Amino acid sequence: MSRIPARVPTAPPTLADVAELAGVSRQTVSNAVNNPDLLRADTLSRVQEAIDALGYSPNRAARNLRTRASHLIGLRINPAQEGTANALMDRFVHSLVESSREAGYHVLLFTGDHEDPLAGYDDLLRSTAVDAFVITDTYLGNPQAAWLEQRRAPFVAFGRPWESPDSPHPWVDVDGATGSELATDHLLDKGHQRVAWIGWRKDSRIGEDRRSGWSRALKARGLSTTGLASRVEDTVASGREASAVLLDEAQPSAFVCASDTLAMGVLHTLADRGLRPGQDISVVGFDDSQVAQVVPPGLTSVRLPLEEVAIQVVKALEGLLGHPPTVGPGVLLTPSLAVRGTS
Amino acid sequence: MSRIPARVPTAPPTLADVAELAGVSRQTVSNAVNNPDLLRADTLSRVQEAIDALGYSPNRAARNLRTRASHLIGLRINPAQEGTANALMDRFVHSLVESSREAGYHVLLFTGDHEDPLAGYDDLLRSTAVDAFVITDTYLGNPQAAWLEQRRAPFVAFGRPWESPDSPHPWVDVDGATGSELATDHLLDKGHQRVAWIGWRKDSRIGEDRRSGWSRALKARGLSTTGLASRVEDTVASGREASAVLLDEAQPSAFVCASDTLAMGVLHTLADRGLRPGQDISVVGFDDSQVAQVVPPGLTSVRLPLEEVAIQVVKALEGLLGHPPTVGPGVLLTPSLAVRGTS
DNA sequence: TGCTGGGTTTGGAACGATCCAGACCAGCAC
DNA sequence: GTGCTGGTCTGGATCGTTCCAAACCCAGCA
Secondary structure: OOOOOOOOOOOOOOOOHHHHHHHHHHHHHHHHHHOOHHHOHHHHHHHHHHHHOOOOOHHEEEEEHOOOOOOOOEEOOOOOOOOOOOOOHHHHHHHHHHHHHOOOOOOEEEEOOOOOOOHHHHHHHHHHHOEEEEOOOOOHOHHHHHHHOOOOOOEEOOOOOOOOOOOOOEEEEOHHHHHHHHHHHHHHHHOOOOOOEEEEOOOOHHHHHHHHHHHHHHHHOOOOOOOOEEOOOHHHHHHHHHHHHHHHHHOOOOEEEEEEHOOOOOOOOHHHHOOOOOOOEEEEEEEEOOOHHHOOOEEEEEEEOHHHHHOOOEEEHHHOOOOOOOOOOOOEEEOEOOOOOOO | OOOOOOOOOOOOOOHHHHHHHOOOHOOOOOOOOHHHHHOOOOHHHHHHHHHHOOOOOHHHHHHHHHOOOOOEEEEEEEEOOOOOOOHHHHHHHHHHHHHHHHOOEEEEEEEOOOOOOOOHHHHHHHOOOOOOOEOOOOOHHHHHHHHHHHHHOOEEEEEOOOOOOOOOEEEEOOOHHHHHHHHHHHHHHHEEEEEEEEEEEEEEOHHHHHHHHHHHHHHHOOOOOOOEEEEEEEOOHHHHHEEEEHHHOOOOEEHHHHHHHHHHHHHHHHHOOOOOOOOEEEEEOOOOOOHHHHHHHOOOEEEEEHHHHHHHHHHHHHHEEEEEOOOOEEEEEEEEEEEOOOO
8 A cells, every 4th residue: 555645745755655665664764764884785775765765854753752852952041131232142042053953952942931930841841842951040049950950850051050069960151250350361461450340249149250250360469459349230220330430439440340231331431421441441341242242442351152152061961861861060161352442 | 550650750641641540531631631622511620630630741742743743933043143233133032932832832943054045944844843934034035935935834934025025925024114214204303414324235125125214214305315325234344434434425414224233333433533423423223232222322223023023923823834724915014213322 | 212413432543753572594603 | 404693674562642433421302
């Protein structure tokens, strides 16, 4: 009995179609695709020809059902924050998709709200829609991490488990302290003596980490940090106000900021006062967002190696989903400094 | 025979588990999930209880296999372009994911390169990994659209089929001409008489569309466009050069640009010459990127209703994937103007 | 009482792949 | 010739769901 061609334009060929054309069993075709070295050379090439002739690709749903895997990785994206410069997800997501593809995975997006960080995860997990998750917003005190760990769901975090350092899950992060140290050293090398810091509120572990690099750099040269630091919300307005206050009270000649958003706030203040960024006052941001790249005269910024982060994340995922699962230690990558006109 | 609890932490419950607990057949549980109105009220509630008790969610792979659908929508993302302000994808992607979820779909990302715009589509289609695509870069002369149409693959385009206006596929787009007309009128209302245009090269249909709004606005007030337009690459450097030339040769008091990237180029020129944006010279961009929102003193920009675009795209998808498939006409949405400091 | 018909419920088959155990078939040693 | 081995290949069972046709149940009516 031959397959009846359906009315649909092209009913995709199945394993059985290929098998019939090549004159072998279904299983042999399956092996040709998944374990080619099990076949005799001539059989393999015959099957390959049939595959090519029919344009066969294994049906994902059937394969997923049988192997109890979806070859999908879930990534929750947050609403784009208006009025900030935090577009680094774009770069990271692209790299993640790219690395995942090379490892045979696709990335599935879902959304969540800040109120219920767990929304979405549960559903995807129970319906076996994804094999694993990549979680990115560990700064929220990552309830997801704890929850996923408890559910024994495989996941990799972009961001250290700040709250529970010996948490067993794999993670990849960028060394923020070294980043701001790079930035501060760069300014000190240029001859600046009074380098101010504008960072996030004290309850942000990432913020405190980045801040520590700034103070480390100053102290290494015997300079004081007193009165030169400000901790605010991550908004342009906050950066603007904080820099205005610092300029009045501490007379810094340069600013290092915990984000490009804050750095843009500084540029606002400079514009308000007719000060020229890079000439009168230097500014360094953090994240190397598109904003940093295009704003006049170019915002010097700490650049995160997001491509490498994605590669390491996928590597950790492969370990996690491998047989047997293996979990390596956390990976800490080093950022670089993109020097532009403001410094 | 009861299911042997596996060693895996939580083998997800199946339809059969629920059926056994509720004392009904598998099919009845299936109906409870998919066609609740077929069941008698008391049966339904009994099944519901069992579902809740076990925390049952239908296995996606099995459902996909049987229904020949994946409930996934493919979206190809391009590498983030460094040095431009084109981050509008962030906003669009988020809205798309959100709208899709409400319609019961998830978004699957894949990458492609500019050389081979079709790479990726074929594979996903043949392996029935996605039900449909959303294509976004119709400005490339959309070979994907033609190819997908020929393969009879369902897809919706964000962007008009410029090259083949009576192409039968559904599309959603934003009226660029109206956008730049809004921008130009805004400047004319402010008293500007010489409003220059910096747009893309003539072979860009989108660029010409946006440009037409500018010239329409000028002509409506009896103003000449001669010598006031420049067409260049979409880079900051090009915008910078073009604005410098225009300032020297045509003495405009305001610029309307086809993108925020170009507008940032204008801001560079103004900074070079010590001119204050918004006071000495006005500038309006296009896309309302994050850059526009945070750059001092705030870049006035044409804002695309991306949330609404996403909603309409998903609506069109639902029609396409419905039984029977229905395809509505193209949808053209109207942008708005986000007024900030530069105008 | 028996038949009809609509509302409910059911069991078997199917979707298309992979797992598993066994069959087949040289080649080789005894 | 028999038995064993290892490399190839095969057929049946299975993953968890939905489709399909048929069975069931009970009220209504002749």
